[in-house]
Amino acid sequence: MRALVLDMGGSHVGCGLVEDRTVLETASIDTVAGSLEALLPVFVTSFQELLRRAGLQTSDCSGVVVGFPGIVDARSGSIRSTLDKYPDACDLDLAGWACEAFGLPIRLENDARLALMGEAFAGAGQGIDNLVMMTLGTGIGTAAMIEGHLLRGVHACAGNLGGHFTVQMGGRRCKCGNIGCAEAESSGWALPEIASSFPGMANCSLAIAANLTFADVFQHAERGDATALAIRSHCLDVWAANAVSLAHAYDPEVLILGGGVMQSASTIVPHIQRYVAEHTWRGMGEVQVRAADLGSSAALIGAIPLLMEHFGDVKN
Amino acid sequence: MRALVLDMGGSHVGCGLVEDRTVLETASIDTVAGSLEALLPVFVTSFQELLRRAGLQTSDCSGVVVGFPGIVDARSGSIRSTLDKYPDACDLDLAGWACEAFGLPIRLENDARLALMGEAFAGAGQGIDNLVMMTLGTGIGTAAMIEGHLLRGVHACAGNLGGHFTVQMGGRRCKCGNIGCAEAESSGWALPEIASSFPGMANCSLAIAANLTFADVFQHAERGDATALAIRSHCLDVWAANAVSLAHAYDPEVLILGGGVMQSASTIVPHIQRYVAEHTWRGMGEVQVRAADLGSSAALIGAIPLLMEHFGDVKN
Numbered sequence: 001m002r003a004l005v006l007d008m009g010g011s012h013v014g015c016g017l018v019e020d021r022t023v024l025e026t027a028s029i030d031t032v033a034g035s036l037e038a039l040l041p042v043f044v045t046s047f048q049e050l051l052r053r054a055g056l057q058t059s060d061c062s063g064v065v066v067g068f069p070g071i072v073d074a075r076s077g078s079i080r081s082t083l084d085k086y087p088d089a090c091d092l093d094l095a096g097w098a099c100e101a102f103g104l105p106i107r108l109e110n111d112a113r114l115a116l117m118g119e120a121f122a123g124a125g126q127g128i129d130n131l132v133m134m135t136l137g138t139g140i141g142t143a144a145m146i147e148g149h150l151l152r153g154v155h156a157c158a159g160n161l162g163g164h165f166t167v168q169m170g171g172r173r174c175k176c177g178n179i180g181c182a183e184a185e186s187s188g189w190a191l192p193e194i195a196s197s198f199p200g201m202a203n204c205s206l207a208i209a210a211n212l213t214f215a216d217v218f219q220h221a222e223r224g225d226a227t228a229l230a231i232r233s234h235c236l237d238v239w240a241a242n243a244v245s246l247a248h249a250y251d252p253e254v255l256i257l258g259g260g261v262m263q264s265a266s267t268i269v270p271h272i273q274r275y276v277a278e279h280t281w282r283g284m285g286e287v288q289v290r291a292a293d294l295g296s297s298a299a300l301i302g303a304i305p306l307l308m309e310h311f312g313d314v315k316n
Numbered sequence: 317m318r319a320l321v322l323d324m325g326g327s328h329v330g331c332g333l334v335e336d337r338t339v340l341e342t343a344s345i346d347t348v349a350g351s352l353e354a355l356l357p358v359f360v361t362s363f364q365e366l367l368r369r370a371g372l373q374t375s376d377c378s379g380v381v382v383g384f385p386g387i388v389d390a391r392s393g394s395i396r397s398t399l400d401k402y403p404d405a406c407d408l409d410l411a412g413w414a415c416e417a418f419g420l421p422i423r424l425e426n427d428a429r430l431a432l433m434g435e436a437f438a439g440a441g442q443g444i445d446n447l448v449m450m451t452l453g454t455g456i457g458t459a460a461m462i463e464g465h466l467l468r469g470v471h472a473c474a475g476n477l478g479g480h481f482t483v484q485m486g487g488r489r490c491k492c493g494n495i496g497c498a499e500a501e502s503s504g505w506a507l508p509e510i511a512s513s514f515p516g517m518a519n520c521s522l523a524i525a526a527n528l529t530f531a532d533v534f535q536h537a538e539r540g541d542a543t544a545l546a547i548r549s550h551c552l553d554v555w556a557a558n559a560v561s562l563a564h565a566y567d568p569e570v571l572i573l574g575g576g577v578m579q580s581a582s583t584i585v586p587h588i589q590r591y592v593a594e595h596t597w598r599g600m601g602e603v604q605v606r607a608a609d610l611g612s613s614a615a616l617i618g619a620i621p622l623l624m625e626h627f628g629d630v631k632n
Contacts, residue, residue, distance in 0.1 A: 081599020251469030283397020
């Protein structure tokens with residue numbers, strides 16, 4: 001089975017042509033997460049190029065799949081809500097677009113849920129029925145599978161808002177409306193503001209303020225910068241505290257960590273593994289913490305199990 | 317259908333004889349949550365008395381049901397773990413006991429999950445497929461139903477550890493092993509220690525230290541005691557912050573609040589409803605916060621749907 005896949009991130013969109021467990025061709029499109037409609041012609045051109053490179057036609061594909069950073073009801077094929085990314089997404093007729101542009105059906109899914117499906121199908125979650133995925137990026141995306149069933153929920157939110165559990169009462173206000181979310185306390189968009197609250201920031205080599213990234217923080221921490229070490233420690237602690245909540249919420253065998261920051265997996269995974277082992281309910285089974293296997297391909301490959309899924313009883 | 321039911325709390329055990337949606341007879345047995353084995357003969361005597369009062373025999377009942385405050389695998393009929401309540405429970409042959417004492421099969425379930433089943437069957441959750449229950453008592457018990465499926469999970473923990481989400485990084489150490497759990501920050505067992513950290517405590521009429529209860533705090537707060545008001549406010553804030561996490565975890569239509577403290581439902585429900593409405597993900601459906609309808613009968617009545625449940629594919 002082949003699919004044309006869009007993995008919509010906050011700063012770029014991954015386009016992929018996927019066959020079963022293999023990504024045949026990819027391209028990356030830089031965006032500012034503005035109008036989705038304005039990007040549709042760009043996607044068409046990109047997919048045509050990927051197909052040309054692979055020597056394939058649209059008719060060789062079973063469908064178009066979109067992984068979207070918001071609340072997506074895969075069963076009704078609708079994007080239900082988005083915070084500040086692609087604000088026009090809820091109102092677009094993406095099924096009409098896919099049909100017109102490629103003559104193909106479309107399936108939409110939340111990006112973290114799609115990544116979990118990919119990791120379960122061909123990555124770090126293969127053969128495991130009880131999985132939680134936590135993707136650390138611009139925001140914190142999560143998804144959960146319990147006893148082989150992907151959680152979706154009546155408003156399509158179940159499993160996807162695990163970055164918005166309260167980890168710090170009275171903490172930072174999150175874009176989602178909550179206070180002290182894991183995402184508000186440690187994610188890409190919140191990082192510059194978080195860092196600016198550290199006392200050493202003004203005199204530190206990290207002081208590049210508005211564009212500060214996790215890559216900057218981890219690199220400077222590696223070099224021994226005290227402020228970078230303190231910020232890194234704070235971020236690791238937030239992710240670890242939230243990992244315990246996720247373990248307590250969904251009872252997983254394996255917690256998979258993904259996102260760009262996992263280039264520093266050798267620091268992150270042991271820290272979170274240790275904290276989870278020490279702080280989860282004593283009578284629970286051990287929760288294994290693993291780095292995602294598929295990196296940015298996870299959501300692309302997740303398109304295949306999503307297309308294979310049978311939605312018998314579509315609600316809405 | 318009739319059942320003999322034990323609802324095992326930390327300070328007392330509710331014994332009930334239940335018929336469909338009606339509790340025919342009840343008795344309450346005070347305990348210290350010590351040896352469960354030592355209580356078994358007391359339960360037999362109590363059930364015999366309830367049956368006598370109702371003019372019924374054990375053979376008029378379909379089974380014995382136990383709601384237990386710990387991790388319980390209903391499908392394999394085992395108590396998997398308990399913190400400090402009834403430490404011998406995991407090793408007892410309760411099926412053998414029920415068979416010998418009454419000639420009846422037994423089913424075990426987590427107490428909060430059983431209460432949710434009761435509220436879904438005959439209480440505040442009737443007709444709703446997406447429910448979360450949060451029981452505020454000695455500890456904080458939770459349970460979740462998503463799209464009509466009761467969450468259980470591979471280690472039988474799913475949905476039940478929602479009182480052990482981290483709400484306060486660097487907060488109080490919980491009995492479960494985690495730090496800053498909702499339960500450690502606002503529950504019956506933690507209340508005396510929490511209260512003692514409030515500055516006004518030493519000079520306040522509440523200063524009865526080790527035995528302080530939520531009933532004390534709410535009563536003194538009603539009378540305008542400043543320290544009691546501050547403690548109450550703290551506890552309400554913890555429950556509200558955790559309610560947002562539960563909403564984000566399980567995507568419920570209705571969050572049901574239970575436990576003895578709900579005698580103050582008129583203060584608690586509006587506070588949590590307001591906080592949840594203001595702080596859950598903006599694109600989610602509205603989560604209704606309701607007081608449990610069935611009070612201490614919820615877990616008793618939950619025995620009926622538990623006995624009716626068919627465990628087709630028993631794991632373990």
